[in-house]
Amino acid sequence: MFAATRAGVMVKKAGTAVPYRYWRIYVTLLNSSGITIGLEEIELRGTVGGADLTTGSTPVLVSSYLDNGEEGAYPGSGTVDNIVDSQFSIWFSAGGGPPHWARYDLGTAQSVAQVAIKPGPSTTYCPRDFIVQGSADGTTFTDVKAFSGVSAWSGWQAFTL
Numbered sequence: 001m002f003a004a005t006r007a008g009v010m011v012k013k014a015g016t017a018v019p020y021r022y023w024r025i026y027v028t029l030l031n032s033s034g035i036t037i038g039l040e041e042i043e044l045r046g047t048v049g050g051a052d053l054t055t056g057s058t059p060v061l062v063s064s065y066l067d068n069g070e071e072g073a074y075p076g077s078g079t080v081d082n083i084v085d086s087q088f089s090i091w092f093s094a095g096g097g098p099p100h101w102a103r104y105d106l107g108t109a110q111s112v113a114q115v116a117i118k119p120g121p122s123t124t125y126c127p128r129d130f131i132v133q134g135s136a137d138g139t140t141f142t143d144v145k146a147f148s149g150v151s152a153w154s155g156w157q158a159f160t161l
């Protein structure tokens with residue numbers, strides 16, 4: 001990640017992934033003027049096309065989630081349970097419009113090269129403008145890469161950082 005210059009100063013090498021313990025998808029605009037975000041699954045991949053660094057037990061904190069009591073809840077953990085195409089395994093936000101965010105705790109600092117997203121059943125739940133961010137402490141985040149004007153999609157779509 002760092003290379004020593006001839007003067008011995010450590011400088012960040014351009015294009016080299018920085019490892020973070022916490023990763024956050026920060027969504028500022030949804031497709032088609034959507035208000036509620038709905039994501040079936042997220043993968044944080046250590047390499048492009050590689051293995052998902054999240055597991056079903058990865059802690060997920062979200063900005064808000066829909067809870068209909070006995071009729072079901074839709075927390076952020078629905079995005080790491082490896083279940084897709086099930087209405088009971090989706091994160092749905094509650095209340096008003098974006099920003100919406102989901103924060104993943106990988107336990108240790110790890111590099112993420114690609115984020116793959118499987119959105120909910122309607123394209124209005126699809127992120128359009130969003131930022132992938134990293135953090136060492138889970139509170140103060142650094143923007144890793146911003147995506148904007150992304151067209152709606154329905155299957156998996158991968159975003160390389």
Ligand SMILES: [Ca+2]
Pocket residue numbers: 042043052054055080081082
């Ligand atoms: Ca997964």
Ligand SMILES: [Ca+2]
Pocket residue numbers: 040041078079080081082083084089090
């Ligand atoms: Ca799921």
